[in-house]
Amino acid sequence: xxxxxxxxxxxxxxxxxxxxxxxxxxxxxxxxxxxxxxxxxxxxxxxxxxxxxxxxxxxxxxxxxxxxxxxxxxxxxxxxxxxxxxxxxxxxxxxxxxxxxxxxxxxxxxxxxxxxxxxxxxxxxxxxxxxxxxxxxxxxxxxxxxxxxxxxxxxxxxxxxxxxxxxxxxxxxxxxxxxxxxxxxxxxxxxxxxxxxxxxxxxxxxxxxxxxxxxxxxxxxxxxxxxxxxxxxxxxxxxxxxxxxxxxxxxxxxxxxxxxxxxxxxxxxxxxxxxxxxxxxxxxxxxxxxxxxxxxxxxxxxxxxxxxxxxxxxxxxxxxxxxxxxxxxxxxxxxxxxxxxxxxxxxxxxxxxxxxxxxxxxxxxxxxxxxxxxxxxxxxxxxxxxxxxxxxxxxxxxxxxxxxxxxxxxxxxxxxxxxxxxxxxxxx
Ligand code: ACO
Numbered sequence: 232x233x234x235x236x237x238x239x240x241x242x243x244x245x246x247x248x249x250x251x252x253x254x255x256x257x258x259x260x261x262x263x264x265x266x267x268x269x270x271x272x273x274x275x276x277x278x279x280x281x282x283x284x285x286x287x288x289x290x291x292x293x294x295x296x297x298x299x300x301x302x303x304x305x306x307x308x309x310x311x312x313x314x315x316x317x318x319x320x321x322x323x324x325x326x327x328x329x330x331x332x333x334x335x336x337x338x339x340x341x342x343x344x345x346x347x348x349x350x351x352x353x354x355x356x357x358x359x360x361x362x363x364x365x366x367x368x369x370x371x372x373x374x375x376x377x378x379x380x381x382x383x384x385x386x387x388x389x390x391x392x393x394x395x396x397x398x399x400x401x402x403x404x405x406x407x408x409x410x411x412x413x414x415x416x417x418x419x420x421x422x423x424x425x426x427x428x429x430x431x432x433x434x435x436x437x438x439x440x441x442x443x444x445x446x447x448x449x450x451x452x453x454x455x456x457x458x459x460x461x462x463x464x465x466x467x468x469x470x471x472x473x474x475x476x477x478x479x480x481x482x483x484x485x486x487x488x489x490x491x492x493x494x495x496x497x498x499x500x501x502x503x504x505x506x507x508x509x510x511x512x513x514x515x516x517x518x519x520x521x522x523x524x525x526x527x528x529x530x531x532x533x534x535x536x537x538x539x540x541x542x543x544x545x546x547x548x549x550x551x552x553x554x555x556x557x558x559x560x561x562x563x564x565x566x567x568x569x570x571x572x573x574x575x576x577x578x579x580x581x582x583x584x585x586x587x588x589x590x591x592x593x594x595x596x597x598x599x600x601x602x603x604x605x606x607x608x609x610x611x612x613x614x615x616x617x618x619x620x621x622x623x624x625x626x627x628x629x630x631x632x633x634x635x636x637x638x639x640x641x642x643x644x645x646x647x648x649x650x651x652x653x654x655x656x657x658x659x
Contacts, residue, residue, distance in 0.1 A: 289462040293540035314455040318622035342398030346376045362407045363492040371485035381479030392480045405432030446561045457547045460623025466490040470624045472639035500612040503535035504599035525584045535596030547594035
């Protein structure tokens with residue numbers, strides 16, 4: 232195979248090197264394009280064909296439905312690892328030894344309190360505020376309380392910022408939910424595991440001791456692992472691009488949370504459940520909604536279907552569908568919404584429109600059903616996604632910093648007015 236690509240513009244040929252990844256993906260390295268062509272640029276709205284970086288964190292093959300973190304299959308990690316091990320793996324590159332994991336957990340626990348003044352900021356939000364907006368603001372506010380988190384030239388400060396956010400983020404998540412529910416703000420316990428603590432902080436009632444439920448711990452562990460990274464998606468690219476300006480970790484994460492909020496990205500899990508409930512209230516006629524989804528005059532889309540990269544199946548959806556059946560079975564929950572979901576999935580998988588466009592259920596088609604069975608309010612679903620994605624965002628931000636990537640600054644093709652003479656206001 233030749234290791235260059237040739238581009239001919241106006242009769243002039245230019246050669247560009249090919250970059251080959253460890254899984255034999257090929258990229259054309261166009262770093263010199265503008266220089267050698269006198270300013271020619273590429274246009275790729277939505278970046279469907281553009282690689283923004285070289286990364287050693289997550290590999291996915293959308294055609295074959297493969298997802299691996301640092302070389303490990305998502306199926307193995309979801310079954311055999313816990314969320315904190317996966318977080319360590321993503322951020323530092325290898326599965327931790329017991330000693331490394333214990334130290335990591337101990338460092339995180341030391342940071343699992345937030346400045347009490349954060350409560351004043353939380354208090355200023357109306358109860359009706361969407362939790363994602365509140366979480367983005369509080370995460371950004373953490374910078375003010377932890378100024379050293381901005382110094383990314385020191386590996387120690389970077390490590391401290393990482394364990395700080397892993398410790399404090401679950402507290403902010405729990406408080407965001409508790410504030411909406413009018414519950415007192417609480418803390419976790421040093422004796423509990425990372426995921427156990429999240430559940431304790433979210434669900435503990437002020438008038439009785441909190442009892443752990445292993446089914447919920449396992450379900451949440453799995454959900455968080457499945458969401459932990461997904462290479463250069465919208466929110467991750469946002470974290471990397473904000474971080475590339477040398478903004479600190481918390482500011483970069485706050486931007487990522489805002490990007491995740493949208494219904495075409497992380498907000499899809501909330502949108503899926505609202506859609507399924509809407510179908511149920513409308514009599515449960517899935518065929519009617521299938522027809523709406525296919526009608527180009529109708530803006531309705533089947534939420535939870537389709538993916539920018541997976542054009543065969545979403546491997547996370549397979550794992551999560553099984554988990555949804557198990558969790559609902561174990562908890563003894565019978566949910567008519569799950570039946571509607573299964574009906575829609577079956578119809579879509581044998582429908583020409585969906586088959587031709589390679590639209591399959593994605594991870595968020597089923598995650599909301601589990602969250603609902605766990606007692607998590609619908610508005611918190613995207614927050615739960617953020618909680619899972621946190622180690623991925625951190626890993627990608629750290630990689631970008633360690634590789635000393637340049638500031639992200641795309642180009643454009645200008646299509647506006649040519650030069651115009653200025654007219655004073657009474658001449659217009
Ligand atoms: N329902 C109906 N039709 C759809 C759907 C859908 N969910 N998704 C895509 N299509 C159709 C489009 O109308 C288009 O049809 P056309 O070729 O006749 O014009 C074709 O399939 C391709 O769709 P695009 O929007 O071009 O695909 P893209 O890769 O840009 O979008 C996306 C992917 C945003 C995920 C899209 O499938 C979608 O909107 N899905 C619903 C929202 C959702 O579930 N998002 C979660 C993504 S997963 C995540 O973030 C964790």
